[in-house]
Amino acid sequence: MYGKIKNGRLIISDKIILKNGNISIVLDEDEELTLKKGDLNDITVKGCNLESYGYKKIVYTNPLENKEGFEPRCYWEDCENEIIQRWEYIKLSDDNSGDLLVIYRNFRDSLKCINDLLKSLYDENLDKYNAFLKTDNLLNKVWKHVDETFEGTTAYKIVLKQKSIKSFFQEIGLIDYLNENGYVFKTDDLLMRGSKEIYTYRSFKRYFYELYSLKNLSNLKGHVYYNMSYIYMHTLFDQYILNIIKIITKIEERNLISKQNVTYEEILYCKSMEEVKDMIINKNIEEKGRWSYEEKINYLKDKGINFTIYKENYFDDMIYFCEKRNAIIHNNGEFNTSSLKKLKNTKYKNIIEAGQKIIINIEEFKKESEIVIKVANDLYELICEKYKLLNRY
Structure with missing residues (x-):
């Protein structure tokens, strides 16, 4: 981002600059823009040099911490090749405006901390959810199929309605998929592939519940946090x-x-x-x-x-x-x-x-x-x- 200091104020550069009757479109370095109008040929506009218009690169810095009785205030230092954001503490007056500002900022910052914490927890669960699906191709296939096929109904609720793992696959219409990929039911409640036992109804429900919990952050940790x-x-x-x-x-x-x-x-x-x-x-x-x-x-x-x-x-x-x-x-x-x-x-x-x-x-x-x-x-x-x-x- 570029700007200039004028009468003590920072002016941010516009995307379109009008100077001496000429129109320039400001683009980032090496960026290219193509405009079309009716049957006219394509018009290609190259990025212009902002320094030629008196603009300098703006360098932003981290603000100071809140300090009781003081206000962190920024100002702009106009250096030779760039404009740098600086910070200083300004002592608040005793007309109650300082107290009011501290009350508002503390409330706003506290809410930001809560949102950041929940976002971090959500991202952590999302990583576990994606890793879970990668470990089991069948579970991945079934989960996505149920999610897409039964709109408005969660996969876990579909599982709960069934009496066996076989009845579940019959309900969602994936029996042919199992046959084509070498899966067989030894019993209504035991799915196998070759000589390997894959799922019982109980283990299948447990995995589905864990996926559902991770996706919706409804596991005990997520529920309590929210x-x-x-x-x-x-x-x-x-x-x-x-x-x-x-x-x-x-x-x-x-x-x-x-x-x-x-x-x-x-x-x-x-x-x-x-x-x-x-x-x-x-x-x-x-x-x-x-x-x-x-x-x-x-x-x-x-x-x-x-x-x-x-x-x-x-x-x-x-x-x-x-x-x-x-x-x-x-x-x-x-x-x-x-x-x-x-x-x-x-x-x-x-x-x-x-x-x-x-x-x-x-x-x-x-x-x-x-x-x-x-x-x-x-x-x-x-x-x-x-x-x-x-x-x-």
Whole structure:
């Protein structure tokens, strides 16, 4: 990537450059582009020299680690032949914008760590899955055949329905394949090739289950990782909202007014009015920690934080995610009638039913974590806008 420094700002090079009435298309070194229009002959455009337009190669560097009370900020050093990204710590001011930024970044970075961990686990399982199929040609053939033939039905469920290994091969239509490749049934429950015993019904089911588990990351390790990661993601978001409430309470002290009872003894233990305020804030946060997502978000709305997330139905998503988390924690991963009641006014009211099992996979987790980040970012920007804080993100 190439760019130039102009008035202290980095300008990234465009793919198409207009200069002195001439149009140049920027291509990588040795790259070639062919354009066609109607019956015109092919037009071949060679890559141009970006340096002739005043651009230099951009060199990106790793950012600094998050440091409490400081903001890692980048700047660009315009060197002779390249532009290098540099980093420095900027001390945050005490107007709450620094605290707000740290809260948001910690939440965002924590979610990235969870996603990276699950991706690593998924890749590990995928490698085992592919290696498993390579070790057994028959298993590979059967697995792919069932997966392609019985659309919408897992291979493992097909196996479970059968009473013997012979009935399984009859069900999926691969008896001719076995005959053509030297396989015979010594009994209905024993498949052989020559004098070698290949599979019994029990061993066949075990291998299929292992394949199914590896493919779907539903083995015990994957199941625990996904469910615990899902719970942790929403625990982090719960804490993020509570931290936001704590900040707006500090900014607007009228938010300290609550029904919380404060004893004389508690006040006497405080050494200053600031400690009294902190104690009331902490009591307030402790109470709201038991609230649902809907109650917390409605509280913020009552304080004048008007979420733009409503435009994209993210509010419904957050209620749905919360009910999924509650079902995993309290109801063995199944929706119940209580879940249905809380979702009756959302777009999910006709999608779920009581007794429905919740299955978390890597695609779904990634999609939901992206929505949670969007909500968190929206909330961050709304707080900055309402209280005239510096948006440092």
